[in-house]
Amino acid sequence: MELVAAPQAVPLARISGAASTSSALSKGLSVRSPATTAFFGCKLQSLPLQLAGRQARSLQVCASKKTFSSFDELLQKSDRPVLVDFYATWCGPCQFMVPILGEVQTAMKDEITVVKIDSEKYSDLASKYSIEALPTFILFKNGSPVDRFEGALPAAKLMERIRGVLSSCKAGV
Numbered sequence: 001m002e003l004v005a006a007p008q009a010v011p012l013a014r015i016s017g018a019a020s021t022s023s024a025l026s027k028g029l030s031v032r033s034p035a036t037t038a039f040f041g042c043k044l045q046s047l048p049l050q051l052a053g054r055q056a057r058s059l060q061v062c063a064s065k066k067t068f069s070s071f072d073e074l075l076q077k078s079d080r081p082v083l084v085d086f087y088a089t090w091c092g093p094c095q096f097m098v099p100i101l102g103e104v105q106t107a108m109k110d111e112i113t114v115v116k117i118d119s120e121k122y123s124d125l126a127s128k129y130s131i132e133a134l135p136t137f138i139l140f141k142n143g144s145p146v147d148r149f150e151g152a153l154p155a156a157k158l159m160e161r162i163r164g165v166l167s168s169c170k171a172g173v
Contacts, residue, residue: 071125074115075143081112081166082140086119086126091134093152103155104162112139112162141169 075082085101087094105114119126119134129138129145139147139162147165 071117071122072143075140078113078140080110081146081162083112083114083162084138084140085114085116086129086131086134086136086138087116088118088120088134094135096152097135100153100155100158104158107155107159108162111166139165141166 083104085094085097087097101114101116105112108114117125119131119136125131129136133150135152136150137148137158138145146169147161149161153161
């Protein structure tokens with residue numbers, strides 16, 4: 001089984017010259033991000049972006065592939081909590097979360113591992129975890145889910161939520 005991790009990426013807003021990713025999207029920029037294709041961990045590659053139909057500068061993405069025999073093996077072998085993003089390539093909010101997850105992965109690289117799972121390609125996992133809306137995020141600690149939420153969040157709110165849940169787990173709440 002090949003699983004996808006959020007790449008450490010330059011926010012698309014920096015490439016487009018917009019103040020933020022959301023303002024880049026609100027300006028009508030057509031952004032095609034490669035981060036929905038399978039990567040897990042650190043192989044540097046340059047990927048082209050399309051901005052409003054024009055070729056833009058390349059985006060540097062740090063990612064690598066890791067293969068596990070099962071999703072459970074990934075959860076059990078992780079030395080950090082795992083944030084799983086169940087997404088679909090056609091989902092607008094899922095695409096919006098790509099640079100946000102890259103930002104979260106970079107900021108919390110010593111605290112969590114971020115993994116993306118295509119819910120259509122791995123429909124058995126989507127069924128197992130009752131994925132009914134996209135994006136759906138599940139935070140696992142020691143192989144067990146400790147939090148679950150749906151929908152897009154800004155990076156600061158997402159990190160605040162993750163840290164809050166992890167500190168509650170430490171406190172035994």
